[in-house]
Amino acid sequence: MAKLVDDTVLDGALNVIATADRISVCSTQPTTYTEAITTYKLAISLTPTFTGPANGDTNGRKITVDQEATITVDTSGNAEHVALCKSTGTVLLYVTTCTLQALVAANTVTIPAWDVEISDPA
């Protein structure tokens, strides 16, 4: 028998991600809010924006984290992770990876748009 989930169930989780008000580029995978916005932070924006939720690329649903352009690099280091955080409650919501790139302080960095997708049950 096939499984089914209503879009509202998946959107519920994705909309939590969309409550993020911090997006940071990190040198190491953060596991806490403080690590994401201070300890491992190389660059940070306080105004992340989102598009969606919308249908996933294959199935399910997704939310798009909009591009963040020319964020000032605060600390030199190798960018390896991008983190989304919510300041209220100091919550680390989501962490993804990026291709390693050396960032230099006082330069800028652009985080292109990326998705978080939840697939339909199989």
Added chain:
Amino acid sequence: MGDKKTKRKKKPFNHVLEVQNGFIDVRDLIRYIDKNLPKRLEELKNGKAS
């Protein structure tokens, strides 16, 4: 009259990251719930859960 050399401010270099999309598998969510639900129910039953 001497030459006036205008110093141009150097434009900062813009790095562009290559970010990987995130995929959450519903089966992983269900496995997590199945694993933690008995313990959570016990906590609620004993009045220990917040």
